[in-house]
Amino acid sequence: EAKQRGKNTVQFYAPSMNLAAQRRSVVERRLRGALDCGAFTLHYQPQHDAAGDVCAFEALLRWTDPELGAVSPAEFIPVAEDAGLIVPIGAWVLNEACRQWAQWHREGLPSVRMAVNVSPTQFAREDFVASVVDILSRHGMAAWQLELELTEQLVVQDIQTTAAKMQALRDRGVRIAVDDFGSGHSALSYLMRLPVSTLKIDRAFIRDLGHVDGASRVVGAITALAHALELDVVAEGVETAEQLREVRGLGCEFTQGYLLGRPGPADQARATLLRIDGRPAVPGAPDRQ
Numbered sequence: 001e002a003k004q005r006g007k008n009t010v011q012f013y014a015p016s017m018n019l020a021a022q023r024r025s026v027v028e029r030r031l032r033g034a035l036d037c038g039a040f041t042l043h044y045q046p047q048h049d050a051a052g053d054v055c056a057f058e059a060l061l062r063w064t065d066p067e068l069g070a071v072s073p074a075e076f077i078p079v080a081e082d083a084g085l086i087v088p089i090g091a092w093v094l095n096e097a098c099r100q101w102a103q104w105h106r107e108g109l110p111s112v113r114m115a116v117n118v119s120p121t122q123f124a125r126e127d128f129v130a131s132v133v134d135i136l137s138r139h140g141m142a143a144w145q146l147e148l149e150l151t152e153q154l155v156v157q158d159i160q161t162t163a164a165k166m167q168a169l170r171d172r173g174v175r176i177a178v179d180d181f182g183s184g185h186s187a188l189s190y191l192m193r194l195p196v197s198t199l200k201i202d203r204a205f206i207r208d209l210g211h212v213d214g215a216s217r218v219v220g221a222i223t224a225l226a227h228a229l230e231l232d233v234v235a236e237g238v239e240t241a242e243q244l245r246e247v248r249g250l251g252c253e254f255t256q257g258y259l260l261g262r263p264g265p266a267d268q269a270r271a272t273l274l275r276i277d278g279r280p281a282v283p284g285a286p287d288r289q
């Protein structure tokens with residue numbers, strides 16, 4: 001009775017919080033069965049180089065639940081993290097993205113890199129490096145065609161372990177990107193000690209271009225930093241021609257965003273690959289990074 005009253009009190013004072021908690025528990029319950037009933041798919045969003053050519057696809061997880069409809073990864077990924085479901089889900093994503101890459105490769109389509117998001121919990125698993133190596137060999141995919149996107153959150157957790165794991169992946173040729181760069185709290189001194197290949201500038205900075213004083217200097221500074229560390233740099237969330245012109249003017253050669261390509265199902269990505277001319281598949285080519 002008292003417990004019930006306590007609940008009601010919470011509900012009374014913070015109805016929105018309670019609704020959010022309810023939604024969360026429904027999402028978690030539905031997520032538990034999602035892998036088994038094949039409710040996940042991957043969409044692919046192209047990345048473009050300075051010449052406007054597609055140089056990579058980022059695999060983005062999509063979930064359509066029979067009850068809830070389509071749920072955004074921004075909502076369900078954190079729930080999956082907390083519920084301990086991200087490890088099997090993440091393993092499915094990695095395998096599916098590499099399987100898809102291999103299928104396109106077998107079809108003789110131009111080879112472009114595949115970028116896959118990896119959650120901190122997934123990366124923290126002791127068997128993570130082995131699982132990546134296993135998936136690559138299962139699909140006959142060259143390691144340098146895979147880029148793992150990790151957030152700054154992970155970078156600050158345990159620098160020693162993180163660096164060692166990243167190095168093990170880099171030694172095999174797998175590329176590492178720091179996703180949403182600038183949105184977290186990673187110290188530059190940490191970043192410099194990690195064998196990353198790419199910085200992805202957080203979308204928020206690109207959105208601010210032309211609106212917020214100093215935004216272009218920040219994007220320019222991150223680009224210069226990346227280049228000083230000999231890293232590739234990708235501007236995320238490029239939506240307008242003006243933003244594209246500006247980031248390129250600031251020296252950022254790689255872009256990803258709705259302007260040049262929206263995420264879409266495998267068929268859409270395949271159609272994009274079919275349009276690429278004069279860029280034959282190059283199995284076994286060395287990492288030019």
Ligand code: C2E
Pocket residue numbers: 045059060061072073074077090093117118119149179180203236237238239256257258259263
């Ligand atoms: P992210 O890795 O930073 O992925 C980029 C997000 O920005 C994607 O959202 C993409 O659809 C969106 N985006 C791309 N271009 C534009 C643009 O021009 N404008 C705007 N407004 N948005 C753009 P999405 O697919 O909803 O994914 C959100 C986040 O969920 C991802 O951010 C990533 O952190 C996470 N996520 C998605 N798939 C996976 C996955 O397989 N594993 C893990 N661990 N996380 C994932």
Ligand code: MG
Pocket residue numbers: 058117149179
């Ligand atoms: Mg990403």
Ligand code: MG
Pocket residue numbers: 179180200202203236
């Ligand atoms: Mg990002």
Ligand code: MG
Pocket residue numbers: 180
């Ligand atoms: Mg993000």
